[in-house]
Amino acid sequence: MSQAKTTLRPRGTARALGALLALAPLPAARAAAPAAAGASVPTVQERLGHPASARLLVIHADDLGMAHSVNRATFEALEKGWITSASILVPCPWFPEAARWARAHPGADLGIHLALNSEWTGFRWGPVSGAAAVPSLLDADGYLPLVETTVVNQAKVADVERELRAQVDRARAAGVGLSHLDSHMGTLFRSQALFDVYRRLGEAYGLPLLMERLGARGGSESPLVPGPQADALVDRVVSMEPGVTSAGWRAAYEKMLAPLPPGVYQLIVHLAYDDDEMRGATSDHPDWGAAWRQSDFDLVRSAWFADFLRGQGFIRVKWSDLARARRASPAR
Numbered sequence: 001m002s003q004a005k006t007t008l009r010p011r012g013t014a015r016a017l018g019a020l021l022a023l024a025p026l027p028a029a030r031a032a033a034p035a036a037a038g039a040s041v042p043t044v045q046e047r048l049g050h051p052a053s054a055r056l057l058v059i060h061a062d063d064l065g066m067a068h069s070v071n072r073a074t075f076e077a078l079e080k081g082w083i084t085s086a087s088i089l090v091p092c093p094w095f096p097e098a099a100r101w102a103r104a105h106p107g108a109d110l111g112i113h114l115a116l117n118s119e120w121t122g123f124r125w126g127p128v129s130g131a132a133a134v135p136s137l138l139d140a141d142g143y144l145p146l147v148e149t150t151v152v153n154q155a156k157v158a159d160v161e162r163e164l165r166a167q168v169d170r171a172r173a174a175g176v177g178l179s180h181l182d183s184h185m186g187t188l189f190r191s192q193a194l195f196d197v198y199r200r201l202g203e204a205y206g207l208p209l210l211m212e213r214l215g216a217r218g219g220s221e222s223p224l225v226p227g228p229q230a231d232a233l234v235d236r237v238v239s240m241e242p243g244v245t246s247a248g249w250r251a252a253y254e255k256m257l258a259p260l261p262p263g264v265y266q267l268i269v270h271l272a273y274d275d276d277e278m279r280g281a282t283s284d285h286p287d288w289g290a291a292w293r294q295s296d297f298d299l300v301r302s303a304w305f306a307d308f309l310r311g312q313g314f315i316r317v318k319w320s321d322l323a324r325a326r327r328a329s330p331a332r
Helices: 011-021 068-079 095-104 148-154 157-173 184-189 192-205 246-257 276-281 290-300 303-312 319-327
Strands: 055-064 085-088 110-114 180-183 236-239 263-269 314-316
Touching: 055 068, 055 110, 055 319, 068 085, 068 095, 068 276, 068 290, 085 095, 085 180, 095 157, 110 157, 110 184, 148 184, 157 192, 180 184, 180 192, 180 319, 184 192, 246 290, 246 303, 263 290, 276 290, 303 314
Parallel strands: 055 085, 055 263, 055 314, 085 110, 110 180, 236 263
Antiparallel strands: none
């Protein structure tokens, strides 16, 4: 989930969002396995045929469809099994290429990265619905807003639901088979009204939602809900944070992943080439920019990363696997 990608956003806002979304690994003090919920309730791991002590990992690439460079890297990573899942930014200019690839790879695990923001100052996109249909979702320049707080402050719920349904419907009409829904920049986790729309979309389309059982994305650390959500399929989302040099990339991932206790996790990566296209699109901010995405791409395709995950005993899973666990849930 890309965050804080523009120099127009104060770094204080980015820090606040980082605190809200709580991307850090699970502290040792909170290392209780999901099985602690009770022996009579099978964990997600158990519903998928693994022991409760297993660590399941969705390796997920955000922002497919944003740019050709993103698509090239993400397609290769999916085809070669370096990642297990990705989600698509339907309003972005390279969505048609992503849809064409999806039709040619019907087994690919793809979701919709539901977007209410267009965060790069020199590379913008507008709503799928059209400006006249969702006026409260536009900024002064006629694009989706740069920052999440603008959406929270001005968006009307009816416009939000209309636009997000249009994004899902466009992907389905283009022949994209969908495995899940998630939220670009975490915007849908920033108010109760937006979170309620997110919930309704999952029910309406019969798709699992990215929510954290323990984190701030609808989980026990969220200010919007009273505690862990029984239908959350992921315990916590982990992702690289700003401040790490390319030389420290491997060490940062090792530090992030190695301490995780038994559970189900989504590792979010952002893939692309550090080429002219990406440097132009992300020129005003290094965080989640061209060099960042090249570092993530180099990481996931490295022999070191494959060996590290194998040595740690992580079991790679897809959202289509988690959907099976959702159908097997005692609550359903």
